[in-house]
Amino acid sequence: MWEYSEKVLDHYRNPRNVGKIDDADLIGEAGSLACGDSLKLYIKLDGNIIKDAKFQTFGCGSAVASSSILTEMIIGRTLEEASKITNKDIADELDGLPQEKMHCSVMGHEALEDALKKYFGEDEVLEAEGHSHSGEKIICTCFNVTENQIWEAIKVNGLKTVEEVTNYTKAGGACGRCKGVIKDMIETYLKKEGKAQELTPTQKILKISKVIEQQISPQLQKDGGDIELIDIEGNVVKVKLTGMCSGCKNAAMTLKNFVETILKDKVDSAITVEQV
Numbered sequence: 001m002w003e004y005s006e007k008v009l010d011h012y013r014n015p016r017n018v019g020k021i022d023d024a025d026l027i028g029e030a031g032s033l034a035c036g037d038s039l040k041l042y043i044k045l046d047g048n049i050i051k052d053a054k055f056q057t058f059g060c061g062s063a064v065a066s067s068s069i070l071t072e073m074i075i076g077r078t079l080e081e082a083s084k085i086t087n088k089d090i091a092d093e094l095d096g097l098p099q100e101k102m103h104c105s106v107m108g109h110e111a112l113e114d115a116l117k118k119y120f121g122e123d124e125v126l127e128a129e130g131h132s133h134s135g136e137k138i139i140c141t142c143f144n145v146t147e148n149q150i151w152e153a154i155k156v157n158g159l160k161t162v163e164e165v166t167n168y169t170k171a172g173g174a175c176g177r178c179k180g181v182i183k184d185m186i187e188t189y190l191k192k193e194g195k196a197q198e199l200t201p202t203q204k205i206l207k208i209s210k211v212i213e214q215q216i217s218p219q220l221q222k223d224g225g226d227i228e229l230i231d232i233e234g235n236v237v238k239v240k241l242t243g244m245c246s247g248c249k250n251a252a253m254t255l256k257n258f259v260e261t262i263l264k265d266k267v268d269s270a271i272t273v274e275q276v
């Protein structure tokens with residue numbers, strides 16, 4: 001049984017600003033009924049100040065509470081101020097949400113972001129929030145979750161596991177096919193932030209083999225080549241290029257620019273690769 005704060009219960013039992021604004025200036029939508037919950041946020045402006053906000057939601061108690069408190073948080077604020085609100089702010093304002101329900105705060109933030117896009121334009125909203133628009137690449141096709149949504153959830157909430165990402169975005173919560181990509185995204189983020197956990201020698205060896213097998217080898221195979229892992233000594237990875245790659249005049253370049261770059265990026269920046 002999940003523990004809810006008094007504030008969540010209050011906003012669930014007495015939701016504020018429920019309904020529709022017929023002459024709304026901005027409307028934002030998030031979620032989808034196919035995925036279990038959805039939210040529509042209506043905003044009425046006075047200049048660039050949010051004069052009124054209302055919502056309609058189909059979802060659980062946490063979705064109602066998140067939407068309700070969001071309307072209170074944005075009424076009276078300028079659009080610029082509203083654009084700085086994150087899902088973490090929504091959850092904090094509710095005195096927290098159970099981990100498994102954090103996706104409700106994310107849905108609130110996404111509806112707000114969607115509404116603001118219509119005012120500022122997509123790139124400006126994303127820029128104001130500190131991340132760039134790199135396209136709407138879908139990572140989780142089961143729940144239609146984009147790469148940007150996952151980056152944002154990881155970054156804003158400091159997520160460190162795939163399970164946490166699922167709690168916050170739903171991504172990974174059905175067939176699980178996207179879990180590998182999500183795990184890579186978390187590792188990339190932690191590495192960039194210098195928070196990556198030091199791998200034990202055994203973990204490092206396993207990771208190097210996995211990256212070679214799953215990411216490097218399939219790419220080389222496309223050109224009729226392949227790679228064999230021969231040995232690992234500290235940070236020196238000894239490999240043998242095979243097939244078309246073995247006699248290729250660009251073998252040295254392939255090792256440095258492709259194999260070594262991927263291993264540095266995915267495993268450890270201190271890695272060097274040698275052909276044996």
Ligand code: FES
Binds near residue numbers: 173
């Ligand atoms: S693709 Fe993400 S759970 Fe199925």
